[in-house]
Amino acid sequence: MAALQIHNLKRSFGGLPAINGVSLEVAPGERRLIIGPNGAGKTTLFNLITGDLPADAGRIVLFHTDMTRFATHRRVHLGLGRTYQIITLFPRDTLEHNIALSLLGLRKLRWNAFGTIPAGLFAEARSVLQRVGLGALAKRPLSEVAYGDKRRVEIAMALAQNPRVLLLDEPLAGLSREERVTVKALIAAIPRDVTVVMIEHDMDTALDMAERITVLHYGKVIVEGTRAEVVADPRTREVYLGH
Amino acid sequence: MTRWIVLLAALLALPFAAGEYYINLASQIFIFAIFVSSINLLLGYGGLPSLGHASYLGVAAYACALLYLKAGASHLVAALLALAGTTLMAAIFGLIALRASGLGFLMLTLALSQVLWGTAYRWVAMTDGDNGVRGVMRPAPFGLNLEGATAFYFCTLALTAAAVWLMARYVGSPLGAALRGTRDQPRRMAALGHNVWLVRWITFVYAGFWGAVSGLLFVYYHKYIHPVSLSLTNSAEGLLAVIAGGSGTLGGPLLGAAIVMLLKNYVSGYVERWNMLMGFVFVMIVLFMPEGVVPGLQRLWRRFRSTI
């Protein structure tokens, strides 16, 4: 049983097909990398999977459930997590508040309109931050924290929900070399009960993070296979050298 | 917390220090403050600019007045039905208006509100049109006579305090935190599992409820209701108060309500054209003090000081 299955997914923008019949299958626990030149449709694919964009045709299945018609928040409740390429966190709030919002997302507590947020939730948020090495910054407002740390908060936020499938959209973008090492280690340490699908633009840095690779170009899957297979395939080279 | 206690103490002492004119003015400020706070729930905390909030005040006021005067309902029944009916109306309006967000939301709330305003004028059989509805008596809860200014003042103060407290609980709750999250990053909140639409809709209904409460108090205070209370001008005054006081805080709307009410009361004695002045104040505040009058003046003062 695949963790994530995509069947012939299609999406156009005003006549221009951004995703043009993409099918793929990710096994549970797999580390999949999706690469492709700019405009290949990688982020669009993620947006379709999370429901930020409705699909024109095709199916998206998470384990047993066909979630093609589901609203975004429902997909999250099924176990889908995601980080964004551009950091869209809550700058005016503290790190622990940011994580707390994530923890609330899946709990009944989020509908409580009269009580206060329990101290226990913030404690849990702090331990999540601790696990990614940001425990000391828990009470700092997000706007005062370094870019690399914000990336870690992004990932922590998604991990806090114990997703079954985690989509990472260019998690290494804009990081310095040291920050990259830290974040890569963080991703490598994600437990195996989480299936990870990652988009990365820079093939060299991302290659060692993935087991299987899907190459996207003009909204279609061009090459797919293990790392070795994809690197050796001449079509991969063509796609990148063509730029 | 001490600030609130000091304020409350001062307000409790007011009727013993001031004359009837000021007591009545204070009552009006309280009623307006509930109205403004309910707008702020949507705008400041939810990021939803509602331009038609006067609808809830007006419909509740009309419903209460008409039920009491024309249908012969008791005060309690009229008030409860008016509250329930207006809140239901808010629920339905929310379903319509929340199909969009941002500008679309604003236009829908405005259109819905203008339709009600126009209906209040034209449905003469029901509302007596431009004549308004007069003759409403103040209720006497538990036998208390509220006809006097002081008694009404204390009653209104109590209700306003309760309203502010309940709204404070709301924004401080997990749902309130979620609401603020949807204001700042709606897509992210959805990606975290929050049902952004539902959070907004619940807030919309709650804000409508408090708008209705302010409508009841309004009609009890004035003993009269006229279609102008449903007008865009009235909604705009509420918005002006939110902006002037600083949106997104609990105290802001209270301050803003006081500023606008006092301005209106004193200025309309000297200036014939209140609307033009309000428009002008609007433009000035938005251009030069968008974070609110007090922080804005502080900032301008600091800049002035640094240039001399």
Place this chain on the structure above:
Amino acid sequence: MQYWAIQTLNSLALGGLLFLLAAGFSLIFGLMRIANLTHGGLFMLGAYLGVSILKVVPNLWLAALAAGIAVAVFGGLLERFILRKLGGNVLSQVLVTLGFAFIIADLCLVLWGGDPIPVPTPAWLQRPVFIAGLAFPAYRLAVVAIAVLVGVLLYFLMERTRLGAMIRAGVDDREMARAVGIPVSRLFTTVFCLGAGLAGAGGVIGGPIMSAYPGLDSDMLPLALIVVILGGVGSLVGAFVGAFITGFVYTFGVARFPDLAYVILFLPMILVIAFRPKGLFGKFAA
């Protein structure tokens, strides 16, 4: 039969006026993402200016042109010196236009007084026109003709001129338009002037039917909103279709249920929002 014919013509005439009003609003909203709440006031200002101009130049069409230009200039100044300063902050722009709506309304009250001022119909249009044995007031036919003419001209502008292409590009994707070298700021001012001018001229053209009176702005603004919500934002066709639908619903609604005409306006809007939040022809959801 005569009754239905007259009501139909009234609907068409109202639709025509609403088109003049809403086309500008829709363009401004579509291109600049500004919900211009002064729009009703600009219509009213045009009507009042027309009244004054007519005292000097007793030609309705010249008065409409002159008033349109004056209101366009006013709109341009508003956009250039005030709205632009707010740098795309949506709520601020709305609040400022709201503030100006109040200023304009009170200004008109001060300058022209509180009594409704009728606008005389041009003499050669004062008699009825007979079509198929039914009598139609000539002026209303003229209004419909003008609306159609303006519609055609606007269509030509949008589809066949460079300015129109730039506007359409800006509506579709503002950033891209800027990136391609379209002078977006100047375009904004131009479009705002155009929209304001249409509203102002519309006010004069509507004068013989509606008169100029305090409160004209509050009567017209919600109608403009409903037209744009129905027809869709940023679409000329949408404004056209929406205007005529609204004209019909309002006119027949008022005739049949005079007290509840406003509520009847509700219904098509709700239906459209429920099933097509973009409106009938909209480019994007408002």
